[in-house]
Amino acid sequence: MTEHINQKKFKSMSRRELLKLTPVVALGAFAIPQLQAPLLKAGVGFSDWASGVLFRSGHLAPTFTDAEVAPFDKFPVNDYDVDDPEIDLNNWKLTVAGSVEKPGQYTLAQIQSLPKITQNTRHVCVEGWDVIGNFGGARLSDFLKMIGAATLAPYVTVECADDYYESLDMATALHPQTLLCYEMYSKPLTREHGAPLRLQIPTKIGYKQAKYLTKFEVASELYRVGYWEDQGYSHFYGL
């Protein structure tokens, strides 16, 4: 049975159906300058929340054979400012502070006394390139034990000789592949790769893997997140 109606009825039926689509107009909020920044912040915040949920402490990043590792001279150097912040490598010490039992100055020899891990993992840059490299260093979790860190604290933060700074969630800091890295390709870190000590975290994006470390802190809250994060990049960016 086909219903017979007049044009007026059809117009009102059509209008009613059209009005049901008004929720789509809500997306126009993104075009309002005052609302755009907070909405995008909420969107990235939701993504970061999902990243945190998806992170699994026991899940290892893929590792690769020596044949799959890129040659050292093909491993890109990225920095935000200088290739070499001119650290005096002979007198370098890492300052440890925050929620730890043994704060103070730590030498490279002390960090190298911890069990050494070497791994071939993929480094992924936020720009889109990726490279498989060979890295050596101490597990950050071992170092956290050495300094008597309160691992219930949610964050660790680092400061660098080039004024770069970064932060990590504790779950990632305790991940077995997260290294305080002092070697690449079985040689001490070169200056442009962050001598004498950098973070190497196969479960994080490249900008989290700070170079030229000078200060290490265990923190209960963050007053700043990281050099790039504070300009609008994802806070968590786990891979």
Next chain:
Amino acid sequence: MASHVVEIEDAKTGEVTQAVYEHPFIVRLCHWVNAISLFVLVGSGLQIFRAFPSFGAKIPQKDLIHWPKAFAIGGWLGGALQWHLTFVWIYIASGLLYVGYQLFSGNYRQILFVPRDVPGVWPMLRHYFFFGPKPAAKETYNPLQKHAYTSAIVLGLLSMLTGIAIWKPVQFSWLAWMMGGFHYARLWHFLIMWALIAFVFGHLVMVVLHGWSNFVSMFTGWKKDPEYRPE
């Protein structure tokens, strides 16, 4: 599936036009939300691509194309990532709601390309591209349309899966592995974007060719004077 059909009588001339309720509310809602989010994702995706316009190694880097900034969204890499990481959730939500509704309502039979549609493809192609006679319309959508809509859904799904492999190559390492690793996932994601752009282009051409009442139906659901005979 019986469609909702009405006959509209012109008060002056007494002329009767048929109208069919072709697009249910959820389909229209998802269509427009998806269209807007795809637009933002493509625009911001191209800005993200500008940060490393290559699928080779960083050293030595050979740029594939220099995509103009004017045809991108976000202004810089960080800004583009904000748009991308925000609208991807809207895109996925509208996609899942759409697919879920189609399956639940049985409406998917209208658009799902199935083996029995294969014989109808050639006559339709002959009509569109080689001035062949127009095959009689038996269903709401002809075999080529069904092929296009089914492909678009598959492409949407692939865009999501390749995107997840790029966003989370460690937590979803199996997904990245299936695509040949992070490196290739990024290439597939890029190619799938162009395939979706090709779909949208063809879709818009057909919208223009099919005229106003067809276009209006995507807003109101009601299509006046349809080219097929509704049951």
